[in-house]
Amino acid sequence: MDYYKAINKAIMEGETRDVVDLTREALAQLYPPEKILNDGLIQGIELVAEKFREAELLVPEVILSTRAVQAGLKTIKPYLEADVKNKQVxxxxxxxxxxxxxxxxxxxxxxxxxxxxxxxxxxxxxxxxxxxxxxxxxxxxxxxxxxxxxxxxxxxxxxxxxxxxxxxxxxxxxxxxxxxxxxxxxxxxxxxxxxxxxxxxxxxxxxxxxxxxxx
Ligand code: B12
Structure with a gap:
């Protein structure tokens, strides 16, 4: 299964539950968190932005996609926490x-x-x-x-x-x-x-x- 494409699709369809589940599954299977962020989540919302520009998606659909991607971002965040420390900045x-x-x-x-x-x-x-x-x-x-x-x-x-x-x-x-x-x-x-x-x-x-x- 191509997790990145599946996450893209779930974001485009505004399926919050699926985005969270797919993100968790990809993490459990040791897909690199940075790639899940870039190729799955960011790419997914960029596709939504493109479709919105081309008037293929409407505002209510964009709002659902927004919720879905925000939930995915929340899920991935702990896995991207820093190992370097720059807390003084x-x-x-x-x-x-x-x-x-x-x-x-x-x-x-x-x-x-x-x-x-x-x-x-x-x-x-x-x-x-x-x-x-x-x-x-x-x-x-x-x-x-x-x-x-x-x-x-x-x-x-x-x-x-x-x-x-x-x-x-x-x-x-x-x-x-x-x-x-x-x-x-x-x-x-x-x-x-x-x-x-x-x-x-x-x-x-x-x-x-x-x-x-x-x-
Ligand atoms: C999602 C969205 C919404 C959602 C926002 C939900 C949310 N919680 O953010 C909702 C539906 C609420 C919405 C509302 C509106 N929107 Co809107 N929206 C979008 C849409 C489709 C996607 C934006 C997005 O999230 N992109 C994905 C993210 C990842 O990209 P990004 O935000 O650009 O961020 C990246 C870079 O820009 C950069 N970046 C961003 N911030 C920063 C900061 C720093 C410091 C740095 C270094 C980099 C950086 O890094 C990010 C990651 O790569 C765009 C279309 C588009 N093509 O952009 C329209 C768009 C921005 N919206 C637009 C408009 C007009 C509106 C509304 C006025 C209503 C309407 N008619 O749709 C209202 C305004 C509400 C308001 N007062 O803000 C227009 C703006 C037109 C213009 N020229 O000003 C756009 C371009 C759509 C269009 N073509 O008409 N919108």
Whole structure:
């Protein structure tokens, strides 16, 4: 049985129970957790995104697929926990104000957690004020913002401007991402890094963590 394809299919059909069962079975049969995440879960929701774009799936179906993939992510998470320890590094993450999309953010969160850092998740629809208060309170070294709507990506700029105003920007490394975000946009709003997906993010972050450790 091709577990990856079976997980893809179960996500597309919005079958939460099947996604969880197939993920557990694949884990029990010692399929690599990273491959289950990438080729099973991420690939599955990307296929849903494609079908939604082509109007082959409707919002209620997408919501079922969202539930299914989130349950799969929850199942796989403990198997991706880090063996390296970078607990002295704190990463804060959130989806910007007006935006409720969190599948990508949650994937990023899981991948980042495999590097052993501490993660503080502010959730979805996070206002600039809430980001600023979060940074003040938790003092993360890294801030990650996600946005999926062309109408909400400008919130990232608003957050960066607020951080600058409060004098919190200088010692903070800011990552931005999400489907409508581009390298040029990230540079334009004054973010430090943009990566299109989680695998590239992991590489960039590994380098940053090394630097932070020696600093
Ligand atoms: C699932 C989905 C929903 C779900 C969200 C459920 C949830 N809990 O997230 C529901 C049904 C609720 C929804 C609602 C809406 N959605 Co919607 N949605 C999608 C859909 C189909 C998939 C998004 C997704 O999860 N992709 C899979 C994940 C894995 O990919 P990702 O999020 O891009 O994340 C990856 C990268 O971008 C990156 N990344 C993400 N964040 C970050 C952060 C950092 C720091 C980094 C480095 C990287 C990074 O890494 C991730 C992993 O590889 C997209 C279609 C699409 N093609 O993207 C539309 C889409 C984003 N939605 C859209 C719209 C318009 C809406 C609605 C306004 C209503 C509607 N008409 O559908 C509402 C808005 C609600 C709101 N206020 O936010 C549009 C946006 C258009 C635009 N140009 O702005 C899209 C593109 C669909 C379309 N073509 O019309 N949506």
């Amino acid at each position: 704190r990463v804060m993450i959130g989806t910007v104000s007006g935006d409720l999309h969190d599948i990508g953010k949650n994937i990023i969160k899981i991948v980042v957690s495999t590097l052993g850092v501490e993660i503080i998740d502010l959730g979805i629809d996070v206002s600039a004020e809430k980001f600023v208060q979060g940074v003040l309170k938790e003092k993360p070294q890294i801030l990650m913002m996600s946005a999926l709507l062309t109408t909400t990506i400008n919130q990232m700029k608003a957050v960066i401007q607020r951080l600058e105003k409060e004098n919190l920007r200088k010692n903070l490394i800011v990552f931005v991402g999400g489907a409508p975000v581009t390298e040029a946009f990230a540079a334009d709003i004054g973010a430090d890094y943009y990566t299109p997906d989680s695998s590239e993010l992991k590489e960039v972050l590994e380098k940053i963590l090394k630097k932070l450790k020696t600093a």
